[in-house]
Amino acid sequence: MTPEPTVDPQAVVDLLGVLAYGELTAFDRLADDARLAPTLAGRAALAGMAAAEMGHFARLCARLAQLGADPEVAMLPFVEVFDSFHATTAPSTWLESLVKAYVGDGIAADFYREIAGFLDASTRELVLEVLADTGHSDFALREVRAAIATDPTLVGRLSLWARRLVGEALSQAQRVAAERDALAMLLVGGTSDLADIAALLKRLTNAHTARMRTIGLSG
């Protein structure tokens, strides 16, 4: 039997804090982007994705409270990185907002899956539960594929946009890792081995590239 991994309690609070603030800003951005929708159905779909983020947010905050942590305090260290990320990646068209929702949803899911193994049983359960609540980006997938089928010249511009999103996300993630030691250690399974970090980034990047192919863009 594998023993329960030993996890630094501050790292778990950091992790739940970063996830919670990530959900809150995702809500904010999706709600904002919903206004770019050309149809009421599109607007409702993005607003529905936004609402789902608040469901996750509430669960993450409840877990923080259970651990004796103030959710607001746990989120504060991550406010600036998320706000910078969203400020530098504000979509200027409806299709850009759908690509952002799709890319963000996918990377978030992969990330949740990667870290689940390093957590104590009950935090892991919560993380997997939030992860299981997916399928919200199917709408984005369908719409973007249909748009590309109608106008193949979109591929170049939207692929470039997706690359910019991932680049910005990685650069903000590096900032977090540099500033929050315990969290960074947790994310690589308690080792500070650079090869492990590289392998994690490689897995996330490969999965992202596969998703880009699925939606019809180049990675």
Add this chain to the structure above:
Amino acid sequence: MTPEPTVDPQAVVDLLGVLAYGELTAFDRLADDARLAPTLAGRAALAGMAAAEMGHFARLCARLAQLGADPEVAMLPFVEVFDSFHATTAPSTWLESLVKAYVGDGIAADFYREIAGFLDASTRELVLEVLADTGHSDFALREVRAAIATDPTLVGRLSLWARRLVGEALSQAQRVAAERDALAMLLVGGTSDLADIAALLKRLTNAHTARMRTIGLSG
């Protein structure tokens, strides 16, 4: 035994359409206003209210689909009135946005309660179910009362704001009633008696005045 009320099917579609679009715009406005929050807790509270509106929205759309109506088509006639209402009542401060959330939530609940009696059993059940999911405006109530206790000079300005909200809402409601005959008839229980309409408005206004007293403002 009282017989089931006979309801014009177009009126029910109109009603569900107006409620659905009302929820979608309420989502939009609450999500927007959440950004005025001075704290993360306040921002999360308003974002949570917004997310709850999308839950109602999904239920209303499902019922429209069940009745064979396209939710988008059902909502379209009401887009302009709601959009004008929100355009003319955009809060300029956090407290104004809380008063708007509180006033809007209260009037919507009263309105749902008023019409429930005129509906067929299964639409009534849905309307009451959506109505039961309240309590989201407790946060607004608490915050506004606390702010007034600290600075009583706020009472005058916020009372004026609340009166403006209700005035705008009534003027948009009159526009809807004038344009959608079947819906207007449904709302007054199948009579076009002016005394009944006046009585309905009186009940809504009295309930609003009582809520204003509760939050510490003048009606």
